[in-house]
Amino acid sequence: MTEPEIVIETTIAAVPERVWRALRDPALIRRWHGWEYEVPGGLDDEIREIYIDGADADAEALTLTFQGGDRFTLRPAAEGTVVRITRPAKGSHPEWDDWYEDVTEGWTTFLQQLKFALERHDLAERHTLYLDGPTSGATAMELLGVAAITGPPGSAYTALVATGDALSGTVWFRAPKQLGLTVDALGPGLLILAIQPQNEQRPGGGAQIILSGYGRGAEEFESLADRWTHWWETRESPGTCC
Template sequence: MADSGEGPRIEVTIAAPVETVWQALRDPRLIRRWHGWDFDGLDEEVQSIYLTGVTEDATAHVLEVGGSDRFSLHSSGEGTVVRLTRAPIGTFPEWDAYYDDITEGWYTFLHQLRFGLERHGLAERRTVFIEGTLEEPGVLVDALGLREVATLPPGSPYKAETAAGGELSGQVWASSPYQLLLTVEQFGDGLAVLAQQPHAAHRPEGGVLAVLTTYGLDDPAFTKVESRWTAWWERHRVVPDDDVIDPGTPPA
């Protein structure tokens, strides 16, 4: 991740032709196979971000979304460089409080795009999503038992026993000051995004986020992954006040 005069710049190089990557950014049926995670509003989110009110130049392979953030695709010897340049903070003051969150989100999404294309040709996926605050203040990778893995450079193989999902193995896909992305053999050659969310006015205690992307798992295997991780999270998260069920007045 680099900083330009305009705003933060994020670049990934994808081992695929420019036209293939461009199609992955323009076809909503393909976007939903790499962007974010599964939830009921995913199709609407894809439409809102990538298709509504965007400016595109299909010849130059340039796409501007939300009137601010700019994708540009560049052919290279290794495939396609995808460059995302953010508009400077202050362009939309009402979103300034979430500026860093959005930047981190783009980092996640671009690496999900790269992974989905390179490793699976944008095949269908299933995901597990976790977000909130750890009950014991700390770093998500530490709580999961992945502190040593987080010190490895991208491309390094790893094998670790995690607190949530048992043994995981694969390679370090990417890392940043706030994120660790790991390929996971046990997810059907899937991807784990483990992120630390910084302290902010809307999140004074900070937070954590995990996106687990799986491929080709049958229902029992996927349910096992989902159950292990959500059970661990339920034991270690802060329960928000609006999650607490009011038992009401006890019967007389």
């Protein structure tokens, strides 16, 4: 028996043509999608595989249909553009079932990255940091020390996190397994923390942290990234917040 399809939706304060271009131009996609990583081809190859070679685009209808049946639909609204991602029900493509929850969480993350990059930075260049791995039950929010941030989107927060950094900003979004925070000191930047689903590779689940920074030089961001990576690899004690 298949499960109901999943719909992920948000409104972006930009005209549909601007959002559509951000979904079709690889040079713009890399300014919001995912994160940089050090393998041959890296992010650029991933973007081409997902959004160009692996998608059918209908510019007139403003729809983008991906391999496996996932579909982006754009429609104009008074506030800008409603972007809806519709996922086929789990079981409709059995070859993807083991990673179904991961893909759902990934689309949730990417949609918020797109919204943030368009609304707050007009698709400016950025620097990124990605941390993930299996955990023994602690969430990314607990590990970093921001689990006590419970306010709704738009509410302010301050936190002295486990890396030793004092962060401040606002809650950008909340999802059942994700928390997005703006980070004033990074331009503002966007910090997304996610609970990774359980699977054969992660029987106890996992934690994921994605940090995007704007307006800082590469060396300055690299220094921050080194500090956060050291913390992640040594799993220092959680910080405090609020």
